[in-house]
Amino acid sequence: MATATESLELGAVQAFLRRWRLIARLTAGLGHDGYRRMLAEAEQRAESGELPDGVVPIDEVRLKLAARIAAGHR
Numbered sequence: 001m002a003t004a005t006e007s008l009e010l011g012a013v014q015a016f017l018r019r020w021r022l023i024a025r026l027t028a029g030l031g032h033d034g035y036r037r038m039l040a041e042a043e044q045r046a047e048s049g050e051l052p053d054g055v056v057p058i059d060e061v062r063l064k065l066a067a068r069i070a071a072g073h074r
Contacts, residue, residue: 001013
């Protein structure tokens with residue numbers, strides 16, 4: 001805020017507010033405990049590289065799309 005006050009450049013303030021609104025919406029939807037659980041799960045998945053159930057790795061999706069295109073399907 002101090003930098004924005006001096007420079008009159010509000011880009012950083014607007015970016016901060018967009019992020020704050022997203023977190024506020026998530027917290028309102030999940031509740032405080034739900035939001036904390038979501039963060040903990042995301043951190044655990046980032047550390048382990050484990051994908052959530054039902055998620056297909058992007059490389060597999062690309063291979064399937066390439067196969068369909070090669071076969072003439074849309």
